[in-house]
Amino acid sequence: MMHGPVDTGDANLSGGREDPLAQPPATPEDHTPPHPAIRDLMRDGVPDGEAVELFLQNNAFPLIDETRATFVFRGDVDSVSLQHWIYGMPSSQAFTRIEGTNLWTHVLELRRSSRVEYKFLVDYGTTRELIHDPFNPQRAHDPFGSNSVCQTDGYEVPEWTFEDSEARVGTIHDHVVQSDALGGPRPLQVYLPARYRETRRYPLLVAHDGTDYLKFSSFKAVLDNLIHRLEIPPMIVALTPPGDRLKEYADDERHARFIATELLPALESRYPLVDKPAARGLMGASFGAVATLSTAWRHPGTFGNLLLQSGSFAFTDIGDHTRGPLFDPVVRFVNAFRKAPGGPASNIFVSCGIYESLIYENRSLLPLLQSTGMSVRYTEARDGHNWEAWRDRLREGLSWLFPGPLWMVYE
Amino acid sequence: MPHFVLLGPQRLEPIVKDAIDSLDVEAPLALVTAGWEERESEDEELRAHVGHPCENLRLYSRIEEVFVDDPEFHQAVIDRHDLLRNLQELYRGRLDHALEAARELFRRDGEAELIIPERADALAALAALDAHHLERVREVHAEFEAHWKPGERESLARQRDEVRTLLDQSGALAIAGGHVVVLLNRLRLFGILDAWAAGGDRPVVAWAAGAMVLTNRLVVFHDTPPQGPGNPEVLETGLGICPGLVALPHARRRLRLGDPVRVAIFARRFAPRVCAALDEHCRIDFDGTGWTAHGPTRQLQTSGQVEALPSERQAVA
Known part of the structure; x- marks a missing residue:
């Protein structure tokens, strides 16, 4: 939550309070198998545009499995990073581009019944934008705007x-x-x-x-x-x-x-x-x-x-x-x-x-x-x-x- | 032949008018809304729905007047309330363990010949605990009655006479829901059901908590409360007019009717009484020796299912 130019607790991304690049995005080192939907997409090698479209249409994002959320972005950009404020984790985490496509993914370890607010920081050319997850309609609002919301299995709005x-x-x-x-x-x-x-x-x-x-x-x-x-x-x-x-x-x-x-x-x-x-x-x-x-x-x-x-x-x-x-x-x-x-x-x-x-x-x-x-x-x-x-x-x-x-x- | 009509909650989709119309009542209705406590007199909505002349007996406010007139008696009622609350807490602590043991046995798979007797014994322990608690509560009430003789206290006797006069002029008695203990205590202090019966076989229509107090076992319940384990508790015996039933108003909201273990334990714990889910449009007619269910009235089955009560008349065992 933010109630002014300076926050009183943990940061909230919906306001533009802090330069997200103040700390370099962490480099993911996830060697676990990808989410089954990603695995299916990559089954026959580099997917073509039609396969990517189908993948985006047929799944809800972020992709959730037992212990992880897989965030997905599509675009011809220079870099994408996930901005969140989970204490104990780097608050800026870099996406990885799937070779041969303009699809980017990032995996975040999250337990059941979790609820996390986040945004994407997108760089292209000289432009930098903090945006909602375009594939996730879930939003949470506060006095400074709104964030995308990731809910893992077990969480339901009461x-x-x-x-x-x-x-x-x-x-x-x-x-x-x-x-x-x-x-x-x-x-x-x-x-x-x-x-x-x-x-x-x-x-x-x-x-x-x-x-x-x-x-x-x-x-x-x-x-x-x-x-x-x-x-x-x-x-x-x-x-x-x-x-x-x-x-x-x-x-x-x-x-x-x-x-x-x-x-x-x-x-x-x-x-x-x-x-x-x-x-x-x-x-x-x-x-x-x-x-x-x-x-x-x-x-x-x-x-x-x-x-x-x-x-x-x-x-x-x-x-x-x-x-x-x-x-x-x-x-x-x-x-x-x-x-x-x-x-x-x-x-x-x-x-x-x-x-x-x-x-x-x-x-x-x-x-x-x-x-x-x-x-x-x-x-x-x-x-x-x-x-x-x-x-x-x-x-x-x-x-x-x-x-x-x-x-x-x-x- | 006496005629008692038990209904579910009446606020959203009331059928109390239909029930009263079906009884061919001509004289005014005697109305009890004591369970609404301070809102007792706010009965305009109910009167408008019923569309029949009503006289609110004002049992809640009458007792408040008695308490002002007779502070010694008021203090005795408070002391009894505190004693009963302490007893309920002791019972609650024991019940927590007994119910959890029963649930654990019902969840566990195993050889039938091993586990079925254990389940039965766990339920017997629950029933014994309930019976023990009911007996202790009964003793508290008996001692109170013997010592304080409420009917002989001047202020209450005067109010009783006034209420009796109103009852004598009424064609039916309607008992609304609300706070179940407040309602029961007011009805008891005025000896309403005895006074009503003395005037002949006139019908009684009661809903929600009103239906609960007419049975002979008051069970309070909520499977998903915001605090605590949600264990159904026996409070005390009701007025016993409609034996053989445990009335469960708002069951669809208060009980996890899709949870067969909870349903089975509930039904078996209170068997052979019929655990009747009284939701909107539900109705049970009792004639003194048996009852007939109408509408979507359902029963919690010992199998763990919830099924419609048969529409044929059932004799009370």
Whole structure:
């Protein structure tokens, strides 16, 4: 995910943030037999144009088998490389041209149930283009555009993320809250559940980057569905967009004060909320997760439930960090938190993708959180630092933090 | 002859009007929506669908009033609730292991003469655990009744009298679904079914959780919950009006009906009761000694299949 000219977690390719050629493409050294479809194509030697056409028409790309994805490009170009951000692998990997053709392939080792976002970097003459995979219609969107998506066997977009015609739907309302802490009006949106009544009391969830969760993580459909299926109770969700995100979400005292002492009272005066920390939650992804933990830490006991997705929890045990100056306040905060975590909330759900570099920081956070006596749930997925990975973990996280009456209600 | 009609969920494709029309009811309907809890009074949609005069008995809000009038009794109900929840957790822990053992045996291939007795014994252990739990829950209720004598408490007695008057003026009783325990407790506290029966053989139409509470075994279930293993749990005995049935509303959404191992264990665990999948358009009519299935009502079979219930009348064993 990217929210500005500099990323706060792992890179996302849909924005043009980094020169992909800053590091030379890795040279593949794959000696395993090619995918059966490639083998068939090459059976009689160099395939002619018609054979290549048929190959492209009859297969879905990338080609997936047990442990690999084979990416394919066709074109009269000088070079092609795969751009991705799987932590631990070279992020730029060169394709190999099939001798005698304009077909290029590259094999990437990927386990079952993986989901990877990527693009192709194509060079021809003096032109360099970062493009979608032309043979793969799957796309994932974020605030900076979109990427191609590779899904291996075992991964499916969860059915609860799609609009369900049986589910009653909630509504979204625009609001503005005046903030002294942040020095001006702050717009936000509020999700009200289906069958909302002023006469009832509801739990509250405040979502950092809430409007992006709506756009890129199907958040409204997810809330509608989970409430309809009784997996979470009907709840009110405040969807806050960031202002100066990289400052405000990086352990900014003013932001924490805004959320805990301005936004929360404003919501309480406007909506019928359950007046208990146990019925309040705060959530966010990447820097939004930092803002979530920081706000809860600065105002302990205000929010009983935290949902932290791919938190940018950079820290140092010794020496300096290498993530750039924007992370300075984050590192100061996480180091301070590690020294004195206190008890910011009662329940914390943490999720992270194993293909993102932040997996190290998130795994490191876990024993610390557990040592505080807070109830902690942690989950990992074969995915990266992106909105669809965060979408896919919402059911598990929300239903754990806010369990609904699933077992008892039969309407 | 008593006439009870059990239906599946009514929100999306309701047939409750058809059911009521088929009963030739002239007097107003007594309506129970206590399972909807705070939404109890939001019955406009239901009334519009039924198209028949209705009197909502307001059992949920009446009990809330009793709790305000009688805080000592309210506290006793809370304490009982906590005790039952703790019992359920203990049962759940044992059930987890017992069910996993049974599933493992059902998945395993082997010589029939070796494995079939093991499966049977695992199911017997499950049935014994369920029976043990039901007995403990029954003891809790019996102690509560003996100690607190709800029917003799002034506030509740007053509310009961009012409800009885409304029941006497009604031609049929309609019990909607919702929170199954809340519904059952409200019906019990008001002695609704006894009061209803005292007025003669008038029909009862109940759906979803309403159908569940009329049986004599309340089973809560979900094969794919977001948390936990999804083990069907026995809660307690229901009102026992329609014995021989385990009512499973929303089965198509809640159960993995295509998984023969789960279906077989479910059906065998509760045999000889009929595990009836009550989805949209499903209907079972009970006449006191037997029942007749209509529509697409299906049964979880001990073979692991899910098949249509026969439309001929079945006598209760």
